Each structure stands twice: as structure tokens, then as C-alpha cells.
Amino acid sequence: MNASVANAGPVLPPGMVMTVAAVTGLERDGSGFVHVRLEADAFAHAQPSGAAPVFKLFIPQEKGAHPPLPSFDAKYLPSWGDQKPPTVRSYTAVGFTPGSTVVAFTAVDRGAEHWWLDRCAVGDQLGFIGFRHEVVVPPSVSTVVAVGDVSAFGAVAALSRQDRDDVNVHAVLPTGSQWPEGLSMQRPQRVSTVAAGSTGFPRGSWADISGTAAVTESDCVLWLGGELAAVAALHADAVAAGLDPSRIFTQPYWRKGRTRDEFDGEMSILYQGALAAGEDISDRVTATRIELSAALCTSNTEEGQY
Numbered sequence: 001m002n003a004s005v006a007n008a009g010p011v012l013p014p015g016m017v018m019t020v021a022a023v024t025g026l027e028r029d030g031s032g033f034v035h036v037r038l039e040a041d042a043f044a045h046a047q048p049s050g051a052a053p054v055f056k057l058f059i060p061q062e063k064g065a066h067p068p069l070p071s072f073d074a075k076y077l078p079s080w081g082d083q084k085p086p087t088v089r090s091y092t093a094v095g096f097t098p099g100s101t102v103v104a105f106t107a108v109d110r111g112a113e114h115w116w117l118d119r120c121a122v123g124d125q126l127g128f129i130g131f132r133h134e135v136v137v138p139p140s141v142s143t144v145v146a147v148g149d150v151s152a153f154g155a156v157a158a159l160s161r162q163d164r165d166d167v168n169v170h171a172v173l174p175t176g177s178q179w180p181e182g183l184s185m186q187r188p189q190r191v192s193t194v195a196a197g198s199t200g201f202p203r204g205s206w207a208d209i210s211g212t213a214a215v216t217e218s219d220c221v222l223w224l225g226g227e228l229a230a231v232a233a234l235h236a237d238a239v240a241a242g243l244d245p246s247r248i249f250t251q252p253y254w255r256k257g258r259t260r261d262e263f264d265g266e267m268s269i270l271y272q273g274a275l276a277a278g279e280d281i282s283d284r285v286t287a288t289r290i291e292l293s294a295a296l297c298t299s300n301t302e303e304g305q306y
């Protein structure tokens with residue numbers, strides 16, 4: 001743990017690390033993605049428990065500033081004390097090897113103004129906490145159906161790196177999208193393309209998608225990464241069709257009309273409410289239900305038009 005942690009909190013769960021990492025690689029490819037390499041000695045202690053491990057970055061508000069790290073309360077809710085809170089963004093490690101001091105990720109470059117990665121350069125430092133949200137495939141299951149928008153391509157590549165040789169990934173990706181240059185799947189995988197809705201997430205019901213992937217509810221897990229309303233709709237459809245919620249790994253990556261900071265603020269209120277109601281927010285299915293309930297808040301008039 002790094003000395004700049006605000007104050008002592010609970011010990012992080014085994015295999016999880018929080019540290020300051022150096023940006024040691026940052027390459028823009030010709031296909032609209034940025035490939036970033038981070039290095040920190042502490043990464044050698046990170047132990048992902050499954051595929052596609054996720055981490056958060058703490059990005060200082062001022063370029064070149066030392067990244068702050070939070071402290072946590074007993075429920076692992078972060079606090080910044082007297083420090084200026086950083087920008088916080090989540091990404092997915094691609095090809096992390098336990099024991100390695102390198103974490104790499106691929107971010108989609110949407111050409112947004114004032115994008116944090118446009119202000120970032122090799123040599124900068126970022127706060128890091130990870131890993132979480134690893135995908136562990138039950139022994140009876142041999143297919144991961146992964147449905148995502150372009151920002152999920154790094155995660156789809158990471159999902160293809162399964163410990164078990166008999167697990168295949170069937171990726172369902174938006175028609176017409178370009179796969180990032182230099183981002184490889186570990187083994188030959190199946191890929192289908194489906195026309196996207198307005199948020200870039202493949203359109204279609206669970207019946208369409210499971211038919212395309214030729215899976216049934218009993219022999220697959222479903223992974224979803226994309227805009228909140230889009231993933232919430234497909235999640236609800238799959239549950240209604242009989243897929244056990246524990247078989248669905250849902251990542252509401254972003255919310256239309258909100259920055260991730262704003263979306264995280266909404267999530268924080270939902271989590272506080274769930275804690276006050278005595279819910280176990282460490283349970284993955286409960287956490288998913290809490291996060292997807294944000295889709296029911298309809299203050300954005302464009303919600304639902306995915």
C-alpha cells in the first residue's frame with residue numbers, strides 16, 4: 001500500500017492491490033483505440049480470481065500531480081479525506097499474468113474533447129486499485145456469450161483468456177465496428193455481429209442472441225458491457241427467459257448523458273440506500289440489481305432509446 005493513502009482503512013481483500021502506477025506505454029492505433037501500459041511493483045501481488053479483471057484508475061485533476069488514493073470504510077466505500085478527489089475511471093486488464101508488474105488495457109478513443117487520456121503521457125503517474133469483477137465460469141458451463149459495444153473490446157479479448165481450455169467465448173459485437181489493431185484473442189473464438197442501437201450496443205433480445213450463439217440457459221454464462229439502459233434491458237430479457245442471474249456478469253460501463261463521475265455519484269446514493277436497508281452489497285447478484293436500478297431513474301429524456 002502506498003504512503004499517500006488518506007488514512008488507514010480496512011485491509012484490502014487478498015489479491016487486491018492499491019498503489020501508484022507509472023504510465024510506461026501509450027499508443028494510439030489506427031483503429032480508434034489507445035493501448036496503455038502501466039507498471040508498479042505492487043501489481044506482482046495482484047491475484048485475479050478469474051478472467052477479464054477490472055480496476056479503477058485515480059487520475060489527478062492537475063497534470064503531473066501525485067495521484068491521491070482513498071481510504072475505505074468497513075464496507076469499502078471510498079473516502080478522500082482532505083484530498084482533492086481525482087477523476088475515477090474503470091478499465092479492464094488485458095492479458096495480466098499473476099506475478100507481473102505490468103497491467104495493460106485498451107480504451108476506445110471516442111474523440112471526446114478534454115478526454116483524460118489526451119492529457120496523459122508516458123512518465124505520468126496514476127492511482128490504481130484492482131482487481132474486481134473477474135468472470136469465473138461454473139464447471140458445468142462451456143460458453144461465455146459476451147455482448148458489448150466498442151468500449152468492451154478490451155474486455156472481450158480479456159474474456160478469451162480463460163484458464164480452462166474447454167471454455168469458448170462467443171462475442172456478439174456491433175456490425176461495422178473495427179476490432180483494435182494489435183489486440184488479440186487468446187484462442188480462436190466465435191464472433192457474430194449484430195446491428196447496434198443508438199448507444200452502440202448490439203440490438204436484439206436474448207432469444208435472438210442465444211439463438212445466434214447456439215446456447216441454452218443451462219450451458220452458458222452471459223457477459224454484458226455497455227450503456228446502462230441497453231445492458232439492463234438485455235439482462236432483464238435473459239432473466240425473464242430463465243437465465244439464472246448468477247450466470248450473468250453485467251457491467252454498466254457508462255450512462256448516456258452522464259460522465260462516469262456523475263454516474264458513480266448516482267450509484268453511490270443507490271449503494272448507501274441498499275446498505276441502510278441491510279442488503280449485502282458484496283453479493284454480485286445484489287450489486288448488479290442495485291446498479292441496474294439506476295436505469296429506472298429517468299431524469300434524462302433520452303433514456304431508453306438505445
Ligand SMILES: Cc1cc2nc3c(=O)[nH]c(=O)nc-3n(C[C@H](O)[C@H](O)[C@H](O)COP(=O)(O)OP(=O)(O)OC[C@H]3O[C@@H](n4cnc5c(N)ncnc54)[C@H](O)[C@@H]3O)c2cc1C
Pocket residue numbers: 054089090091092093105106107108110112115116133150151152154155200251252253254255256257258259260261
Ligand atoms: C468495470 C468497467 C470496465 C471498463 N473497461 C473498459 C475498457 O477496458 N476499455 C474502455 O474503453 N472502456 C471501459 N469501460 C468504460 C469506461 O470506463 C467508460 O466509458 C467511461 O465513462 C469512460 O470515461 P471517459 O472519460 O471517456 O468519458 P466520461 O467523462 O465518463 O463521459 C463523457 C461523455 O461520454 C459519454 N460516454 C462515456 N463512455 C462512453 C462510451 N463508451 N461510448 C459512448 N459514449 C460514452 C458519457 O455518457 C458522457 O456523456 C469500463 C467501465 C467499467 C464500469
